[in-house]
Each structure stands twice: as C-alpha cells, then as structure tokens.
Amino acid sequence: MSQKPTFAAIAFGLAIAFTGAANAAWQPAKPIEFIATAGPGGGTDNFARAVQNIVTKYKLVEQPIVVVNKAGGSGAEGYTYTKAMAGDPYKVVFGTSNAWNQPMVSKVAYNYTDLTPIAAMVQDEFLLWVKQDAPYQNVQDFLKAVAAKPPGDVKMGGAQSKDTDETLTRMIDKAAKVKFVYIPFKSGAEAAVQLAGGHIDAHVNNPSESIGQWKGSTQRPLCAFSPQRLPDGPKVTATQNWHDIPTCVESGLAIPQFQQPRTVWLPGKVTSDQTAFYVDLMKKVQATPEWKEYIERTSQTDTFLIGDAFNKFIKEDIERTRKVAVDEGWLISN
Amino acid sequence: MENLEALMHGFGIALSGNHIFLMVIGVLLGILVGVLPGLGAPNGVSLLLPLTFGMQPVSAIILLSSMYWGALFGGSVTSILFNIPGEPSSVATTFDGYPMARDGRPTTALATAFGSAAFGALAGVVLITLAASWVAQVALAFGPPEYFAVYFLAFASFIGMGGSPPIKTLVSLAIGFALAAVGIDTVSGSVRLTMGIDEMVKGVSFVVAVMGLFGIGELMIAVEEEFHVKAISSKVEWREVFRTLVGLPKHGWALLRSAAIGCWMGITPGGPTAASFMSYGIAKRLSPRHANFGKGEPEGIVAPEAADHAAGTSALLPMLSLGIPGSATAAVMMGGLMIWGLNPGPMLFVEQKDFVWGLIASMYLGNVVAVVLVLLTVPIFAALMRVPFFIIAPVIVIICTVGAYSVSNSYLDVMLMMGFGVLGYLFKKLHYPLAPLVLAIVIGDKAEDAFRQSMLMSKGSLGIFFAKPLVTTLILLGAALLLMPTIWRTIGRMMPRSEVKP
Amino acid sequence: MVSGRSLEAATALITGAFGAAVIVSSLDNGIGWSAAGVESGTFPLIVGVVILAGSLFNLVQGWLHARAVILGPSELRRLAILFVPAAVFVGVIPLIGMYVAAALYIFGAIAWNKRGSLLLAAAAAIGTALALYLMFEKTFQISLPRGALGTWLGF
Numbered sequence: 001m002s003q004k005p006t007f008a009a010i011a012f013g014l015a016i017a018f019t020g021a022a023n024a025a026w027q028p029a030k031p032i033e034f035i036a037t038a039g040p041g042g043g044t045d046n047f048a049r050a051v052q053n054i055v056t057k058y059k060l061v062e063q064p065i066v067v068v069n070k071a072g073g074s075g076a077e078g079y080t081y082t083k084a085m086a087g088d089p090y091k092v093v094f095g096t097s098n099a100w101n102q103p104m105v106s107k108v109a110y111n112y113t114d115l116t117p118i119a120a121m122v123q124d125e126f127l128l129w130v131k132q133d134a135p136y137q138n139v140q141d142f143l144k145a146v147a148a149k150p151p152g153d154v155k156m157g158g159a160q161s162k163d164t165d166e167t168l169t170r171m172i173d174k175a176a177k178v179k180f181v182y183i184p185f186k187s188g189a190e191a192a193v194q195l196a197g198g199h200i201d202a203h204v205n206n207p208s209e210s211i212g213q214w215k216g217s218t219q220r221p222l223c224a225f226s227p228q229r230l231p232d233g234p235k236v237t238a239t240q241n242w243h244d245i246p247t248c249v250e251s252g253l254a255i256p257q258f259q260q261p262r263t264v265w266l267p268g269k270v271t272s273d274q275t276a277f278y279v280d281l282m283k284k285v286q287a288t289p290e291w292k293e294y295i296e297r298t299s300q301t302d303t304f305l306i307g308d309a310f311n312k313f314i315k316e317d318i319e320r321t322r323k324v325a326v327d328e329g330w331l332i333s334n
Numbered sequence: 335m336e337n338l339e340a341l342m343h344g345f346g347i348a349l350s351g352n353h354i355f356l357m358v359i360g361v362l363l364g365i366l367v368g369v370l371p372g373l374g375a376p377n378g379v380s381l382l383l384p385l386t387f388g389m390q391p392v393s394a395i396i397l398l399s400s401m402y403w404g405a406l407f408g409g410s411v412t413s414i415l416f417n418i419p420g421e422p423s424s425v426a427t428t429f430d431g432y433p434m435a436r437d438g439r440p441t442t443a444l445a446t447a448f449g450s451a452a453f454g455a456l457a458g459v460v461l462i463t464l465a466a467s468w469v470a471q472v473a474l475a476f477g478p479p480e481y482f483a484v485y486f487l488a489f490a491s492f493i494g495m496g497g498s499p500p501i502k503t504l505v506s507l508a509i510g511f512a513l514a515a516v517g518i519d520t521v522s523g524s525v526r527l528t529m530g531i532d533e534m535v536k537g538v539s540f541v542v543a544v545m546g547l548f549g550i551g552e553l554m555i556a557v558e559e560e561f562h563v564k565a566i567s568s569k570v571e572w573r574e575v576f577r578t579l580v581g582l583p584k585h586g587w588a589l590l591r592s593a594a595i596g597c598w599m600g601i602t603p604g605g606p607t608a609a610s611f612m613s614y615g616i617a618k619r620l621s622p623r624h625a626n627f628g629k630g631e632p633e634g635i636v637a638p639e640a641a642d643h644a645a646g647t648s649a650l651l652p653m654l655s656l657g658i659p660g661s662a663t664a665a666v667m668m669g670g671l672m673i674w675g676l677n678p679g680p681m682l683f684v685e686q687k688d689f690v691w692g693l694i695a696s697m698y699l700g701n702v703v704a705v706v707l708v709l710l711t712v713p714i715f716a717a718l719m720r721v722p723f724f725i726i727a728p729v730i731v732i733i734c735t736v737g738a739y740s741v742s743n744s745y746l747d748v749m750l751m752m753g754f755g756v757l758g759y760l761f762k763k764l765h766y767p768l769a770p771l772v773l774a775i776v777i778g779d780k781a782e783d784a785f786r787q788s789m790l791m792s793k794g795s796l797g798i799f800f801a802k803p804l805v806t807t808l809i810l811l812g813a814a815l816l817l818m819p820t821i822w823r824t825i826g827r828m829m830p831r832s833e834v835k836p
Numbered sequence: 837m838v839s840g841r842s843l844e845a846a847t848a849l850i851t852g853a854f855g856a857a858v859i860v861s862s863l864d865n866g867i868g869w870s871a872a873g874v875e876s877g878t879f880p881l882i883v884g885v886v887i888l889a890g891s892l893f894n895l896v897q898g899w900l901h902a903r904a905v906i907l908g909p910s911e912l913r914r915l916a917i918l919f920v921p922a923a924v925f926v927g928v929i930p931l932i933g934m935y936v937a938a939a940l941y942i943f944g945a946i947a948w949n950k951r952g953s954l955l956l957a958a959a960a961a962i963g964t965a966l967a968l969y970l971m972f973e974k975t976f977q978i979s980l981p982r983g984a985l986g987t988w989l990g991f
Contacts, residue, residue, distance in 0.1 A: 031979070040380045040666040046673075053384055066977045067380075070742055072536025073518035073525070077742065080532055106518065107525045109532030155791060161523030161872075183478070183787050184521050189668075193656050199477030199791075208672065212657045212679020297672065366975075373976055381976060501897070505851055505890035511883045512858045519865075522876040527861045550922075557918045558911045724952065725960065728945040731922045732938045735929075736968060740978045745930060752926055760847045763906070764898075782879050790873040 026273035027062070030090060034067045035082060037075030037095040042187070043124065043208065043298075045069060047262045048094040050294040051121075054285045061281065074098065074160050076108040083114040085267040089274040092118070093265045098163060100314055101321050105162040105330040112314065114268045116275055119282040120261035120305040120313060122295055124206045125230060126168055127221040127245065128253075129214075131195055139222045139251040142202070143176045151179035157191035157200035160184055162330050165191075168204050168225065168258050170324045175254045195219050206260065207299035211236060223248040225258035230299065242299060259301065261313065279306050341463055344691030347392055348699055356393060357400040357696065361704045364404020365711065369412055371420045371545055372737030375405035375663040383670050391674040392692040398670060399650070399696060402663050403455065403704040406606075406646050410447045410639060411715050415440060416730055418549035418737075422540050423606035423642045425772050426614040428548060430627060430634025437630050440716040441571045445578035445709065446635045450589060452705040453582070454640035457593035458600060458647025459697045466683065469601050469648070470655035478787035479798050481603050483808035485781035488599070488608040489773065490812035492615035498767040506766050510774025513538045514782075521786045533746050540775050542738045546751040547768050549734040551758020553727060558759075575712055585636045588617055592637045596644025601652065606645040607776045611769070613641030619818070647697065654682055654690060838907040844898025848891045855887030921945060933983030939965040 034052055038044035045067075052065050070078035075098050082093040093115065100112035128139065136142035146154045156172075158165025161184040169182045183200055185191045188209035194200045196218035203210075207230070213219045214236055223246050224230055230242035249256050264282060266275060285291055286304050295302050305313050325331050347353075360382075367378035379398050386394035409421030414431035427447060434443040461469065476484070493507065516527045517537030528534035582589070592613040599609035617637035618627040627634045653664040657678040671678050676686055683690050718726075738751035761768055792798035800806045858880055865877030907915075925941040932940075939961040946957035972978045982991045 033979075040376050040669065042665075042669075045380075046669055049380075049384070053387070056384075066979070068743060069380075070536070072742065074523070076518060076525075077533070077536035080535060102523075106523050108518075108535055152793060161519075161521055163523065181790055181793075183790050184523070185787070186520055186783075189657055193474070193652075194477060196656065197474035197477060212677040212681065215677055215685075216680025216682075218680060297675070370971065373978075377976060377978075499897075501890050501893050505887055505894065508883045508886040508890065509851065509854065512854070512880060512887065515880050515883070519876045521874075522865075522872060524865055524876050526865055526876055527858060527880055529857055529861060554915060554918060557914050558907070560914065722951065724949040725942075725946060727918060728921070728925075728942050729964070731925065732941065732964065732968075735926060736934065736938075736972065736980065739934070739980065740972065740976075743978070745981065748926055748929065752923065757850070760843070760850070764844055764847055766847075786874045794869055794873070 026089070026271065026277050028090065028277075029063070031064045031066060032061065032090050032092060034065055035078045035091060035093040036067055036069050037071060037078035037093065037098070038069070039071040040069055042071065043206065044075070044094055044096060044262065045071075046298070047122070050291070051094070051264075051282075051285055054288050054290050055281065057290065058284070058288065060284050073108065074102065074163065076102060076106075076110070079110045079115070080108065082265065082267050083110040086114070087269040088267055089270045089277075091267055092278065093267075095263050095265065096124075096164070096260050097263070097317055097321075099263055099265065100318055101163065101167075104318070104321065105325055105332060107332055112265075115265040116268055116270050117310050117314070118264040118266055118275065118278045118306070120263050120303070120310050121282060121286060122262050123259040123301045123303045124208075124262065125299065125301060126164070126204050126206060126225040126258050126260070127210075128172075128202060128204055128223050128225070128248065129192075129195060129210055129219050129221050130202050131198060131219050132217050134201075136222065138246075139248060139253045142222060143178060143253065146178045146180065147176070152181040154178075154180055154202070155183055155200040156180040157183045157185055157194050157203040158205075159186065159188045159191060162325070162328075164258075164260050165204050167321055167324050168255075170328055171255055171258070172204075172253065174324075174327075192219065207242065208297075211299065221245045223251045223253060225255050226301070227257050230301075233296070233299075261303075261305070261317075262300075282306070337463055337466070340687065340691045341695060343687075344693075344695030345699075347688055347692035348396065348695040353393060353396050353696065354699070354703070356397045357700050357703045358707070360397045360400025361404035361407075361700065361707050364401035364406075364704070365408035365411075365708060366404075367401070368405035368408020368410075368420050370737065371412060371418050371549070371733060372541055372740040374409075374421055374541075375402050376666050378405060379663055379666045379670075383666065383673070386670065387673065391671075391676055391686075391689050392696075394670065394674060395667065395689070395693050396696040396700065398667055399693065400700045400703065402646070402667075403697075403700050404708075405663075406455075406643055407448060407451060407704055407708040410451065411444065411711075412733075414443045414447060414635075415715060415718055416549065416726075417552040418730065418734065419544050422544070422776055423610050423646065424638075425544060425548070425607070425769075426610040426638035427635060427642075429614060429638075429769070430629070430631050432552070433628065434630035434632075434635070435719065439630070440719045441574045441712055442578050442632075443630075443635060444712045444715060445575045446582070446632050447639045448705055448708050448712070449579045449582045450585070450592070450636040450639040451643040452701060453589050454593045454596050454643035454645075455647045455701045456698075457640075458597055458644040459694065459701065461597050461644075461648055462651050462694055462697070466651060466655065469651050470680070473601055473652045473656055475804055476602055478784045478791060479801070479805045480808065482781060482784035482788055483799065483805045483812065484599070484602050484604045485608070485777050485784060487808055487812040487815070488604055488612045488777060489781070490816040491612045491619075492773055493770055493816070498765055502764075502766040503770055506761065506768065507770035507774050510771035511778040511782075513543065513771075514775050514778030520779075520783050521790075531746070533744065536742060536744075538750065538775070539738075539741045539747060540772075541741050542747045542751045543754050543775055544772060545734040545737050546754025546756075547758035547761070547772070549730060550752065550755025551762055551768075553730055554755065554759040555762050556723075557727070571713060571716070575709060579709075582636075585633055588621075588633045588636050589640050591620075592617065592640035593644040596641035596646075597648045599641070600645035600648030603780075604645070604777075605649065606642045608773070609645035610638035610642040611773050613637040647701075650697075654678055654693075655680060837905060837909060838912065839904055840902030840906040841899055841904075843906050844902045845895055848895035848898060852888055852891030852895070855884050855889075855891055858884030858887060929981055929983060931983050932985045934980040935965045935968060936983070936985060938968060 034048045036045040036048040085091045103111040156169045188205045191203040192210045192213045232243040235241045367373045409424040410427050412418045412420045413424040413427040414435050417432040419425040431443045595613045596609045614637050618624050738747045862877040862880035866875035867877045942964045943957045943961035946952035
C-alpha cells in the first residue's frame, strides 16, 4: 500500500483494523510490571515467573517484563498497590483467590472490585495429609479417631489464617462433625515440616508443597478435594502416583471440590482494549507446551477461565467462603 | 566414612573450569548485591534464576549458591565502612567494625571480618558434610514451642548485657516489637497497627529501619560532632591484610564458639541474623576486654561474622533435606530446584547424589573463591574511606534513599527511612541503645507467632514450654542468660570489692 | 541552642506518642483469649503500655538529670547543612524523579563546598545518575521513580 492507495486497499486495511481491534488495537509501549503477591519462591511467584518466561521466550510482547514481589500483608501489599495504579495498563498483578477472600475477613484497603479480572489460569489442588507412620489407612479411620478425642485436641496446620487452608479445615469440621484446632503457619512448606516432626496431626497442602515429603516417606495423602482423581503420571513413591489417591468424596468425606485458582488482574479503570490485549496474551501463554510443562511440574489442574466464566467462578467461591466465614464469625463489618 | 567418599566424588563434579568460572561470576555479582543496601541475595538470585533453566542443575546451583556466598561477604562491607548494614545479618558487624574503620583501620576491620566469615562458613560446610542426616533429624524436633524458646534464647543472650540505661533499653526493645507487629498478623489474619495508612499493611521493612537508624542517624552524629575519619595512608595495605589474617588464630576460642553458635542457629530456626546478635552478645559477656566492645574490639567483629556465615551456610541443609527454606535466599533457590525438576526433601540425598555432593563440594570451593576475591577488594573498599566527607555524605544519603525505595518500590519507605534517621540520631545522642530495637524488628513477630501457635496447641497452658526436655532446656538456658548479669552483680555486692570481676 | 532537657523531653514525647498510638490501634484487634487463641491485639497492647510508661519515666528522668546544653549554635548549623538538603532531595523525588534529584543533590553538595569545583560537581552528578541507572534499571531491573517530570517527558 506504499504507492497509490486504491479503494480496495483502503477497504482491506479498514477491515484488518476492525477485525484486529478485538485483540490488537492496543499494544504496550513501555515495560510491563508483573506484580507477584508472594515472596520469591512462593507458589504465586513461580506462577508469575512462569508466565514471564513464556512471554519472553516466544516474544509475545515487544516490551520487557519485570517481575516485582509485593508479598507484604499476605499479598495485600500487591493488591493495594495495584488498586492505587488505577488506569495503568502496565501493571499486571498475579494472585490467588485471596484477591476476593482476604477483603472479606480482614480490614485491607482493597477489594477485588477495584481490579479488572483477566484470567484464572490454573487451579491448585488440595489434599488431606497425615504423618507417614500415623495409624490411619483412610479418611474414615482418621476422622473417627478425631471424633473420639475431645474437640480441639487434634491439630491441623496450614498456611496463613482465614485463608483457603483454614476455610477448608472448617468445611471438614462441618462435613465430618469434628473439631480441629487450626494452627496457622507462614507457608505450606512450614506446615509440611511441622507434620514431619509430629508437632501437628494433619494439613491440607497443595501437591507441590508436600511432594518432597511424600517421596521421602515422612507424610502421605489420604484424599484429594477434587471432583475426580488427579491425572495419571509417573510414580511419586515406589508404589503410588497422584492418581492412586482417592477423592475425598469416594472415601466418604463429602467435600466434592476445593481448589485454589491462580489469578491474573489489571488495575481498575483500564480500557476494554487493554483488557482484551492481556486476555489474549494469557490465551497465547496457555497454549504453549511450556505452560503444560509448568502445570505438570507443579501438579496443578489445567482450567483456564476468562470473562463470564471467571466472574461466575468468583461469585461461587465468594458464596462458599462467606458461608464458612459467617459461621466462624470471621466477617468484618465494613 | 561414606560421606567423605561422596564428598570426593562431589569435588570431581564441582572442580571443572566451567564451574570455577561460574563461581567467580556468581561471587562477583553476589558481592555487588551484598554491598548495595536494599538489594539482597534474594533479589540477585531471583534475577539469575531464569538464566539457569538451560543449565545442568549442578551448574545452576553452583552459580546461585556462589552468588549467595558473595552477598554474605559483601553485606559486611558497607556495615564496616559507613555503618550501613547491607544485609540484616551484618547489623551486629557495625557495632565494632565501624568504630575500627573510623579509627583509621578499615583494612584491618575488613580483613578481620572476611577472615572470620570464611572460618564460619567452613565450619558450616564441615557440619553439613559430616552430619547431614543427623542435622535433618534435629531440625524436625522443632515445633512452635521450641521455635519460641530459640527466639527467647537469642533475646536473652543479647539483651541486658548492659551499658545503656535500662528503661531506655526497654523502650527501644518495645518499639522494635511494635514495628514488627505492623501489617497482617499470621496467626489471626487481621491487619494491625497500620495507623490509618493503607500501604502500611505490608509491614515495616527491616532494611528501611536499619538504613535510617544506622546510615542516616550515624551521618548526622558524624556531622554534628565534627567527627573526622582519621587519615588513612594512601598505600595499598596488602601487608595489613596478611598480618590480620595471620593474627586471627589469636581469637581461636571466639571463632570456634561463634561458629558453633552459628551452626546451631542455622539448623534450628533462629537464622543468621539472630545468630550474629547472639554471638556478639555472648562474646561481649565472656571477653575479658568487654569494656572495649563497641569501640573497635576485634572480637566484636569476629563473633558476629563467624556466626553469621556459619548460620548462612548450615541454613542450606534444612532446605535440601527437609524443604524448609532457612532464609529468603534459600526460598528462591528452592523454587529453582523445583524448576530444574528436583524435589527438595528427604529423598534428595538418596536420589540425587551427584547434585547434592556436587553442591556441597562447591560450597568449599565457592567459599574459597569468595574469600580470595573479597580479600582482593579490601584495599579498593578501604580507599573509599579516603573520599572527602562532603562528597561521601550526599552519596550515603542517596544510597540509603535508593536502598529504601528498592525494597518494595515505595516512596513511603523513603519517608519512613528519613524518619528513622532522625530517630536514630536522637537515640544515639541520648544513649538509647539501637541494637535491641533492630533485633526485635527481625525476630519479634516470629517470636510472637511461635508463642501464639504454642498457646493454640496447648489450649492456653504455659506448661507446653516445660513439656519436653528440649524446650525446657532452651527456656532455662535463656532465663539463666537473662538473669546472669543480675546474679553477678548481687554476688559482686556480697563479696569484697577487690574480687569483683571486671 | 537546644538544652539536653528539651531534647530528652522531645524524644520521650515522640516515643510516648508512638506508644499511645500503638495502644489505641491495638484496641481495634481484640485483647485477651478467644477461641482463636491469644487475640491479635494483646501483644501490641502490652508493648504499647511498656513504651508509654517507659517514655513517661524517661521524660521525668531526662528533666531531672539532663545536661544543660547539648547542641550549640554551630552544631545546629552543621546539622542543618546536612539535613535540609537531604530532606529537600527526598521531598522533590515525586516531582523530578530519582535520577534528576540525585544528580542535582550531588551537584549542589559539591559545588557548594569550598573544596569542590563546578567541574567535579558536574562529573559526580552525571556519574551518580548513570551509575544508578546502570545498576538498578539495567542490571537488577528495579525501576526508580521518574517523578512528575518523567511522566511529562513521556518516560
């Protein structure tokens, strides 16, 4: 089209411009900041860096990407910072369901409505773990033993307070009519070591937080809080892989599904073009073999939610957490 | 000794030209991030991490761990020269390192620090080589009550060692505790002490506080008291470096003791920062020259440095064998291990012998490389002391400002840092001790968490601190250290004057 | 001139005010024992009371025993020469950004001093800004604030 623009050429160009508008109308013009709401080495940090690596490797964006850790306040630092950046399409925040759950139970200065949802890219699974030499062979044995003891005698460890781990513990309480005492630690890795040392009786870690401990025969999973068994794969121990672990429902604990989505957000007040650009970018990331490899390595589940599906997921998750939070008296009055 | 055999095998892996080159690069980058306050080993390691994806796991971990050694060494440089601790664990090095440097002996101070640090690191690696499996078992014995007891012990050995007015010490300590509590509380998940500032939810960073209290505060003292750094000869003082190193065995007992404290705190959850404080506190109590501590006493440099490095090194063991990161850097490396397809945990030693022993062998080599490189830089760093004050003063202000900002890209932190600067000046001028405040910021919230976790476990009974032999011993030891000065004073009063200990 | 008394008093008032703020703020969090163990306000409350009580003690003690004069006019002048430019430097960062602020600060500090020269000042100023850029922006990927000036220039 460098010489005489004909009518056809102009029409063609316009058509490109219009169809392209859905995904290419806005392009970043300066470096992009990925904000991980966890410290270096944490699950969310690995998530943000995995996306960064893929984007950089395939040159999906012309501009450089920098990962910044804002882990303070269990991630509240990152969300609060992003909220303050309203309208800035160069800040992308990576988190979990704490984006909507944390404001429900603590007086933090943001809510998920201050952010623009992009995608929930993957779900981390939860399992119920006990010490390797514990006498229980299945969930029923374990829960019977818990019920036989006075309430508050059996210790469940987990990461953070009033976050997913404690919410799940309270759901187990209710489903099995028992009462655990919940001991909050800084991270799931810490809880895993406390279980190996016998200082607590159980925890509900994600697979990647405890795989080393399972391999090393210090603890073992009793059941997975997922609708169907985790995918088949290489053996983790001499005899078992993740697929050999029954779901909680099939072993008689009626919690059909409990997962931790890994979420991506923009600040509030960005344009729909900018939102569309990042949704598209995440779609491209999700389609790469490296992404599959990341999911397998961390034993997470591949579920990619955007748009309405993501919004619906958030609504449902909030309902579920709110039920627990109301019963436990966690809700803060705003 | 099958461990020694495995180690020899490890040396075979680690000793290649390629690996030595990686060590040199890693150490140099590490020194750089260590020297620049605000940037720490965790930043550096997470930036290098993507570069390692294409490497063999052994090569990758050698690069990253060498960076870690470099940063540990580099952290002491600014502590000694400008009273600005580059890393939390080098705060205690400022107590005697800075006075000595200011006294015209920066070369001696740096060489003492590096020499003792190398000794500490070596002690840590030897421990890992000989007692890896035993150490892992020890670490497992620590539950919340034991954690609390370890923190209590660290406080007890450091607080009440005297000098400052007791009520001022108490206020300083309590302010540190309050600052440590700012932000989200782990045990309840609620937001605390943000004083209406939304951003404070992230908590008060140790680096921000220290940069203000020590860096800016000391600068103000130096200006106001017209303190001039003594003239330093312009000759490169290789001989002084050498003489200091040769003279180190003089402090043999202090070295051994500090390394032991460091190894202990590295395996147990205390960590390098608590180790260096504790070691300094104990050295001051036991030394016959304890009146000289804080004025440039060599043992006041030896003790925290040897302990810091022993702890920093042995902290890698729980990471490998249990998957608990003993420090922020270890956490990043653990992320790396997983990306390289290795799972830290009890099986790593069985399944990945080449990797584990290659790493351990590289710890010996990496530390040798690090100490050689860092000693070569001593005269360069010492020369910084010759830059005229009117140039160095604004540079220090800028370094502190950028350092505070880069902790979490926050301007609020810069303002806080300046506030801490004024507070540091006032405290120093009026003889409030700063060290208790700093120690409380570092381990105050951890001690509180451990206490409250213990209370949850025991349903509110303090009996949990006396329920098992390990925790009881630690608590009693802490109590004894805390009461020792009082007891000695009482004994001193009862005895005739001439027999009172100095 | 500042007397030891007033400096002691000022410091005790600062720490005391902080203690009081800690106490007030801790009351929001709940005190004592509940189903969730030791409540999160308990520890800050104790700490706040210790700070406040200790500050009151230091206030009285300082008033009774402090040195008469602690800072003379020349000391105050020297402090001001250090602190005022430093505070201005920090204050203008949001406006003109870290690089420009640091360069101007260094330039001013060296040019002002009788032992400095304009050439040295200019070289040091450019050197500082460049070193900051290479070290932070390039090597460690930490972007320093560019301020309103940077936004205006489109950085």
